[in-house]
Amino acid sequence: MAETMKAFVIGHPIAHSRSPLIHGYWLESHGISGTYERIDIAPDDLERFIRNLPKSGFVGGNVTIPHKEETCRLVDRLDEAARAIGAVNTLWLDGGAICGGNTDAAGFAADLDVHASSWRSAKSALVLGAGGASRAILHALTTAGIADIRLVNRTFARAEELSERFGTGIQAHHWQDTNDLASTSDLVVNTTSVGLNGQGEMPLDVAQLPANATVVDIVYTPLQTPLLAAAAKRGLKTVDGLGMLLHQAVPGFERWFGVRPQVTDRLRGIIVADI
Numbered sequence: 001m002a003e004t005m006k007a008f009v010i011g012h013p014i015a016h017s018r019s020p021l022i023h024g025y026w027l028e029s030h031g032i033s034g035t036y037e038r039i040d041i042a043p044d045d046l047e048r049f050i051r052n053l054p055k056s057g058f059v060g061g062n063v064t065i066p067h068k069e070e071t072c073r074l075v076d077r078l079d080e081a082a083r084a085i086g087a088v089n090t091l092w093l094d095g096g097a098i099c100g101g102n103t104d105a106a107g108f109a110a111d112l113d114v115h116a117s118s119w120r121s122a123k124s125a126l127v128l129g130a131g132g133a134s135r136a137i138l139h140a141l142t143t144a145g146i147a148d149i150r151l152v153n154r155t156f157a158r159a160e161e162l163s164e165r166f167g168t169g170i171q172a173h174h175w176q177d178t179n180d181l182a183s184t185s186d187l188v189v190n191t192t193s194v195g196l197n198g199q200g201e202m203p204l205d206v207a208q209l210p211a212n213a214t215v216v217d218i219v220y221t222p223l224q225t226p227l228l229a230a231a232a233k234r235g236l237k238t239v240d241g242l243g244m245l246l247h248q249a250v251p252g253f254e255r256w257f258g259v260r261p262q263v264t265d266r267l268r269g270i271i272v273a274d275i
């Protein structure tokens with residue numbers, strides 16, 4: 001009988017993670033003898049958990065908040081995306097070496113390729129937010145060759161810091177300048193939770209965007225954010241954040257279990273039912 005392959009997602013807290021639903025669905029639909037479990041790891045226990053991986057019996061796993069950045073410092077090898085983004089979301093073993101990668105940017109790109117395939121030829125992208133999630137989006141946009149990226153953030157210094165980190169092509173702008181930038185931005189990506197649960201006010205008025213603009217919100221709780229609702233009402237193309245979540249899971253599953261899984265409407269429906 002085939003040995004059961006074990007994978008995990010670590011975070012703190014971890015109960016909210018939908019990754020077990022995604023990987024559990026793929027394991028079952030491919031008839032793979034494997035498990036994917038949530039493990040709550042407190043920050044003080046992260047180093048021990050990671051360094052122990054070669055002896056743990058796990059084939060690998062995912063890393064989520066608050067461990068993505070710290071994990072960069074604890075692995076033996078980083079892939080190019082993890083190095084550029086400064087965060088690890090996927091771990092695997094190669095011989096005795098602990099390897100860390102980041103699939104968030106690739107997941108974002110793969111989902112847009114499905115739902116808004118013209119995104120790669122955007123002339124100017126407007127990115128809202130300069131936190132951890134924003135770094136993956138900036139990596140995806142620069143890798144796709146989008147030459148003009150406008151980054152706005154409530155705390156301007158964080159936007160400046162990221163524009164320096166990622167180099168040419170990304171200009172930091174002030175939060176209150178969002179609407180001035182909108183009329184010449186044909187791709188908008190919101191990486192913040194602003195406007196949800198009474199937190200702050202969305203600085204972007206979708207009426208300012210060109211008619212061919214695509215609006216992406218990488219937040220997926222709720223699936224239809226106020227920003228996406230307003231953009232759809234104006235007839236703009238919209239993309240929610242669930243597809244990125246599903247697509248970022250594909251490379252990890254393939255590495256651990258040896259099968260490249262598909263992102264299907266059925267899988268999407270299972271996660272939507274859980275949101």
Ligand code: ATR
Pocket residue numbers: 128129130131132133134153154155156158191192193194195199200201
């Ligand atoms: P994540 O990993 O989800 O990106 P984060 O690193 O905490 O989380 O970043 C959150 C982002 O949302 C930041 O860009 C933050 O702006 P600041 O850098 O000014 O903190 C932004 N954000 C969160 N709440 C906000 C609000 N009420 N108004 C404006 N921006 C907000």
